[in-house]
Amino acid sequence: DAGVIQSPRHEVTEMGQEVTLRCKPISGHDYLFWYRQTMMRGLELLIYFNNNVPIDDSGMPEDRFSAKMPNASFSTLKIQPSEPRDSAVYFCASSLGTVASGELFFGEGSRLTVL
Amino acid sequence: EDKVVQSPLSLVVHEGDTVTLNCSYEVTNFRSLLWYKQEKKAPTFLFMLTSSGIEKKSGRLSSILDKKELFSILNITATQTGDSAIYLCAVPLSSKETSGSRLTFGEGTQLTVNP
Numbered sequence: 001d002a003g004v005i006q007s008p009r010h011e012v013t014e015m016g017q018e019v020t021l022r023c024k025p026i027s028g029h030d031y032l033f034w035y036r037q038t039m040m041r042g043l044e045l046l047i048y049f050n051n052n053v054p055i056d057d058s059g060m061p062e063d064r065f066s067a068k069m070p071n072a073s074f075s076t077l078k079i080q081p082s083e084p085r086d087s088a089v090y091f092c093a094s095s096l097g098t099v100a101s102g103e104l105f106f107g108e109g110s111r112l113t114v115l
Numbered sequence: 116e117d118k119v120v121q122s123p124l125s126l127v128v129h130e131g132d133t134v135t136l137n138c139s140y141e142v143t144n145f146r147s148l149l150w151y152k153q154e155k156k157a158p159t160f161l162f163m164l165t166s167s168g169i170e171k172k173s174g175r176l177s178s179i180l181d182k183k184e185l186f187s188i189l190n191i192t193a194t195q196t197g198d199s200a201i202y203l204c205a206v207p208l209s210s211k212e213t214s215g216s217r218l219t220f221g222e223g224t225q226l227t228v229n230p
Contacts, residue, residue: 004157033218043158043203043220056217091157099207099218103149106157 004107006092012113018080021110023092024073033104034067034077035091043091049075082114117142117208121221129229132194136224138204139186148187150178151203153223158203161189194228201225 005024013019025032033048047057052069060067064083069075079086089111093104122137140148147165151158162171164180164187171178175194180187191198201223208219 042222045217045219048217059217103160103163104158104218106159108156 006107016081021077023075025094029094031095033093038088119221127227136189149205153201
């Protein structure tokens with residue numbers, strides 16, 4: 001398996017623009033997670049899905065952020081409108097079972113810069 | 116409040132030194148603790164610990180959990196420059212909003228191994 005695949009790897013945009021990040025989890029994994037990493041706040045969980053259903057979105061910063069998982073092999077994280085404070089590395093991860101029982105496999109991340 | 120705290124936040128050593136990284140936690144319904152290594156890109160899994168006193172070992176890395184004192188340590192012996200990375204500790208925390216659990220990361224320890 002190719003692992004968790006994220007795109008784009010890098011995105012530079014201007015404040016107010018819409019940003020869409022994409023993720024393809026490992027085939028067969030039931031859980032998908034979106035994390036954000038910054039120097040100030042470390043790795044923060046934004047939202048996670050189980051069998052394509054959002055389970056916990058309490059980490060989503062505000063209404064400008066939304067995430068979808070239309071099928072088992074694809075998820076998006078959208079920011080509209082983007083702001084400079086959204087600049088971070090966004091990681092997607094997937095796992096076969098719950099986080100209590102096994103490891104997460106991370107994608108290589110999407111580095112977002114909002115000017 | 117549930118939390119995961121790592122120390123030190125930063126450590127600089129010379130090749131050949133032995134290092135000990137610490138992770139303490141306060142968690143309701145503890146189930147497991149995980150260690151990850153993050154070099155330039157995505158975090159990669161090292162160990163999962165569920166039982167006190169049982170050492171997990173992989174080459175020069177080892178880890179142990181103390182469920183009574185609520186901490187784990189990660190040891191690296193005979194460090195090499197390739198061990199330079201951020202080492203992350205993570206614990207599944209029960210989600211307030213759902214019956215699921217969120218894998219919550221500590222701030223990480225930035226280890227630098229100089230030749």
